[in-house]
Amino acid sequence: MSDWPKVRLHVVTGKGGTGKSTVASALALALATRGRNVLLCEVEGRQGIARMFDVDPLPYQERRLTTGLPDDDGGRGVVHALHIDAESALLEYLSMYYRLGRAGKALDRFGVIEFATTIAPGVRDVLLTGKVYEAVQRNRRNKSAIEYDAVVLDAPPTGRITQFLNVSNELAGLAKVGPIKSQSDTMMTLFRSPRTAVHLVTVLEEMPVQETADGIADLRGARLPVGGVIVNQIRPRDLDADELAAARAGTLDRERIEADLTEGGIAVSPDLVDGLLAEAADHAERRALEDSQRALVAELDVPSYELPRMAGGIDLGGLYELAGLLREQGMA
Amino acid sequence: MARSSAHRPSRVGPATAPGHHAGTLDVDALLDDPATGIIVCCGSGGVGKTTTSAALALRAAERGRKVVVLTIDPARRLAQSMGIEELDNTPRPVVGVEGSGSLDAMMLDMKRTFDEVVLSQASPEKAKQILANPFYIALSSSFAGTQEYMAMEKLGQLYRENVALQTDSDGGSADGTYDLIVVDTPPSRSALDFLDAPERLSSFLDGRFVRLLLMPAKGPAKLMTAGLGLITNALTRILGAQFLKDLQTFVTALDTVFGGFRQRAQQTYSLLKADGTAFLVVAAPEADALREAAYFVERLSEDDMPLAGLVVNRASPQPLNSQPGGDLSADEAMTASERLRRADATSPTAQLTAGLLRLHADRVRMVERERALRDRFATAHPQVATAVVPALAGDVHDLGGLRTVGTLLAGTADEPTSTL
Numbered sequence: 051m052s053d054w055p056k057v058r059l060h061v062v063t064g065k066g067g068t069g070k071s072t073v074a075s076a077l078a079l080a081l082a083t084r085g086r087n088v089l090l091c092e093v094e095g096r097q098g099i100a101r102m103f104d105v106d107p108l109p110y111q112e113r114r115l116t117t118g119l120p121d122d123d124g125g126r127g128v129v130h131a132l133h134i135d136a137e138s139a140l141l142e143y144l145s146m147y148y149r150l151g152r153a154g155k156a157l158d159r160f161g162v163i164e165f166a167t168t169i170a171p172g173v174r175d176v177l178l179t180g181k182v183y184e185a186v187q188r189n190r191r192n193k194s195a196i197e198y199d200a201v202v203l204d205a206p207p208t209g210r211i212t213q214f215l216n217v218s219n220e221l222a223g224l225a226k227v228g229p230i231k232s233q234s235d236t237m238m239t240l241f242r243s244p245r246t247a248v249h250l251v252t253v254l255e256e257m258p259v260q261e262t263a264d265g266i267a268d269l270r271g272a273r274l275p276v277g278g279v280i281v282n283q284i285r286p287r288d289l290d291a292d293e294l295a296a297a298r299a300g301t302l303d304r305e306r307i308e309a310d311l312t313e314g315g316i317a318v319s320p321d322l323v324d325g326l327l328a329e330a331a332d333h334a335e336r337r338a339l340e341d342s343q344r345a346l347v348a349e350l351d352v353p354s355y356e357l358p359r360m361a362g363g364i365d366l367g368g369l370y371e372l373a374g375l376l377r378e379q380g381m382a
Numbered sequence: 383m384a385r386s387s388a389h390r391p392s393r394v395g396p397a398t399a400p401g402h403h404a405g406t407l408d409v410d411a412l413l414d415d416p417a418t419g420i421i422v423c424c425g426s427g428g429v430g431k432t433t434t435s436a437a438l439a440l441r442a443a444e445r446g447r448k449v450v451v452l453t454i455d456p457a458r459r460l461a462q463s464m465g466i467e468e469l470d471n472t473p474r475p476v477v478g479v480e481g482s483g484s485l486d487a488m489m490l491d492m493k494r495t496f497d498e499v500v501l502s503q504a505s506p507e508k509a510k511q512i513l514a515n516p517f518y519i520a521l522s523s524s525f526a527g528t529q530e531y532m533a534m535e536k537l538g539q540l541y542r543e544n545v546a547l548q549t550d551s552d553g554g555s556a557d558g559t560y561d562l563i564v565v566d567t568p569p570s571r572s573a574l575d576f577l578d579a580p581e582r583l584s585s586f587l588d589g590r591f592v593r594l595l596l597m598p599a600k601g602p603a604k605l606m607t608a609g610l611g612l613i614t615n616a617l618t619r620i621l622g623a624q625f626l627k628d629l630q631t632f633v634t635a636l637d638t639v640f641g642g643f644r645q646r647a648q649q650t651y652s653l654l655k656a657d658g659t660a661f662l663v664v665a666a667p668e669a670d671a672l673r674e675a676a677y678f679v680e681r682l683s684e685d686d687m688p689l690a691g692l693v694v695n696r697a698s699p700q701p702l703n704s705q706p707g708g709d710l711s712a713d714e715a716m717t718a719s720e721r722l723r724r725a726d727a728t729s730p731t732a733q734l735t736a737g738l739l740r741l742h743a744d745r746v747r748m749v750e751r752e753r754a755l756r757d758r759f760a761t762a763h764p765q766v767a768t769a770v771v772p773a774l775a776g777d778v779h780d781l782g783g784l785r786t787v788g789t790l791l792a793g794t795a796d797e798p799t800s801t802l
Binding site: 065066068098207209229230231255257258260286288289293302303306307309310311313314315316322325326327329332333335336339362363 | 455457622669717734741744
């Protein structure tokens, strides 16, 4: 049973370099159980989804990406992908809500579209979140479109996420009245509801954990719903606490290890054993630092999930593996 | 006065490949060269740019340079250790620097920098009008490109006020406060934002839409073209009349200072292009970060920007038993590990040893993957000299840590590293 049964919009954020796009993709795969349609969106123009799933660059159009992670009976849903860019979103928005006709063309000709999407502050974010909102709240204006059971947003980084989602605030003082104002208010209603969850990806290092804590405080301050914390890239857990302590203290039993290595079929040399012991000490050191950060994550008082570091890098198979781990831990 | 020690001989090691590959980046030579006046560190978010900038600045200072480092968003404890937790837009001396040089540090206050530009360019009355406009407030505090532009603006200011004097006078009689500025850049969403910032502001100011908005204020009503009427009507419908009115006020008010803005942006752009500037692209040994780094390298050379090299941070530590005789591949280690796991407890330490072997295999695989990524980068960009900095176990938040990073940057890149 998922920890987030009511959530339709999963926003995935994280500090740069923590793997938020990877986690967003894995979450989409995990959510796509039998008969469910999931939409995975990106908004930063990086085409990260296309690279991760090894498909052609995505257009501003929902594309069937792949099937989800099979459930126990082998059933699987479908993951769709959408690359949202502000210019296309604005043009679509204008044609959906206003019959601008000649004026619409004039807007483009006079550079207003470009102006609005690159320069006018806040508008860009409103357009991007507006499209996400539309995908979650499919309505009569977009009849032929697929209705999604869940939408996963690969969102801007932790430092920017509150500002990004707090659209009515961003527009405050700029558009005080008018349809844009009331639409951004409607969007806020969804973003602040239990149907949205903002998940934060971190690694067990000081700065990312600190940023995650700050991000959670910001989100709560803006009354945006905090989801889970996904602790990514955790180190292997091959040694238990006693072994780690001995490794740090340099008291591992060298002779026994040499004997084990020989039994394992390895030609033992003193250099090899020195190396393994030094690696163990180094690893124990880093594990201790991880544990201290893990304690801080626990204090955040939100559900947390852990994903391993993949030594060989992450390919498509790796994404399904991560999806399986998220499902096992109840995130999806 | 900068120490005039000659470039240090490049260190021994396999990295200086013959011929076409640029090999290892000689960081100390770059820092010691009195002609190096500006070092710009750029790269995507989360790769350790701020730490790299601070470590380079400290190392340069301790090698005798008079350095100021401009950081964007340092981690709290790092900022504290450098005495710059106050965001007051003024360089502050860093306490605890050893040697004959000096180090000042400052954290960029984007809004204040913008305000200062407006105040210096516009009449007091006009400035007041601009500073109070809601568009200005949004633009100066949240617009995605503002941080990039303001970092460049501050760099230009620091240079003009403190460094230019010295380089202009013949022989470098050194009455400037600094002889080296190290700049950390904002973690741009797109690697290109940072270089585009001056240009983008210029083109915004020249944009057709902005010109149109200015027209009614400038000339007779007949200039109101049919097109503009359509646009204003459409915008009013969507955004409300107040939006357009505020925008118009903003653009009109800013118009008087446009010339100044553009001139400064262009000055800074030429400053970046000049010989005294060195760009360092910072990356992590991850596919994404190196891809961003590649864009950066390409873009810098497209614009003829002086690229000094690539810094690859957070590299996995080399397997420690890579000496001859101690070599053990990931596959061999895994095979032995599994054999031990199956051999039911003939030895009480069998599981421990199996664990050690798996850890070793994991480490070898990480290092091999990272090396493959770096090799791919080097093949595509053979002209780029590279420094590899192994990951430290913990975060850096004091001068000692920065010193360690500086040492790693400068020299031990290809040696098996010790633990920290």
